Amino acid sequence: MATNVQENNSFTLDEEQESLLRKHKRTQKIKKTVLLGANLMVVVVVLFPLLYAVSMSLKAPSEIYTSELNFFPGALQFSNYKDVFAIAPLGQYIFNSFVVAIAITAGQLVSGALAAFSFHFLKIKGGEILFALVMATMMVPGEATIISNYLQVSNWGWLDSYKVLIIPYLTSATTIFLFRQFYKSFPISLYESAKIDGCSNIGFIFRILLPLTKPAIGAVAVNGFINAWNMYMWPLLVSGSDNYRTVQIGVSMMNSVDSQSIVLMLAGVVICLIPSLVIFIFGQKSLVKGMFSGSVKG
Known part of the structure; x- marks a missing residue:
């Protein structure tokens, strides 16, 4: 039981x-x-x-100004994407944007790595004060200095050229900050050991430091490229011809009052969004990893 x-x-x-x-x-x-x-x-x-x-x-121009609220087009007009290249040198605009974005990204990678190395590994007198001054520039809006910068490059005769679009943005306080925060995870003894072995500062940066900072490089590259690709105000001021006009400016100039131009402008907007989306989709892991990897020291 x-x-x-x-x-x-x-x-x-x-x-x-x-x-x-x-x-x-x-x-x-x-x-x-x-x-x-x-x-x-x-x-x-x-x-x-x-x-x-x-x-x-993807809509026909006749579908733009209608009383009916239709989200989907009645018939897909893929010819809009072809016509946008016919009415404007969009290919030249895209090429210019790629040249500017790639050059700025490469410049920020090099200058940010060198500056961050100096602030962290080199014991410079007043280095913390200099770093604080660099960080203080992040609080100054670009619109506050854009007029003085324009007058300066105008006096130098740089207007309507690649160098006026690229050189002012070859360094970034944000890039320096990200690299320096990542370098803090490396002990000073690593640098001292390399110096004892006869490694120069440049050799230490490019042969030892940068290969170990791939997450930071990925984050800086993605952030720098997207920011450079989406620049609007500065290229609008300094570029006056199609030879150097970027895609953001070229697409905005296609807008007018008629429905045909609105449809083509939107097609151009979608085209110029594709590189940013592709870079972000494939680089989002590197961006997130690089942003957070330097936040914990050890």
Whole structure:
């Protein structure tokens, strides 16, 4: 009789455990479903302007000014993307933007790595004060200095050239800060050991330091390229011909009052968004890893 009671109790416990397990799984499934639905809603809200631009760029001009609210085009007009290259030298604009963005990104990588090395590894008298002054420049909006910079490059005769688009942005306080924060994870003894072995400062940077800072390089490269690609105000002031005009300026100049130009301008906007999206999609892991890898020292 006692044995039967124990078996019944064990069966009851097993059934209760299975019931609790099923309830837990059901609760977890509901939570995941709710979280997925919330994420999808956020994605739709965030991506809606981009999706709307793509939809508008595929519409016929006659569908722009209508009383009906139609998100999707009646007939896909892929010819809009072909026509935008016919009415404007969009290919030249894209080439100019690539030249400017790549040159600025490379310049910021080199200058940021050298400056951050000097601030962290070289014991310069007043180095912390100099670094604080560099960081203070991040609090000055670009609009506050754009007129003085324009007058300066105008006196030098740099207007409407690649150098006026590239040289003022070859260094960045943000880049220096990111590299320096990442370098803090390396002990000073690493630099001292390299110096004892006869390694020069330049050799230490390019042969030892940079290969160990790939996450920081990825973050700086993605951030620098996207910022350089999306520049608007400075190229608008200093570029006056199609030979040096960037894609952001070229696309904005296609806008007018007629529906045909609006459709083509939106097609140009979608085209100039593609490089930024591609860089961000493939470089987002490096961007996030580089932003946070230097936040913990050790």
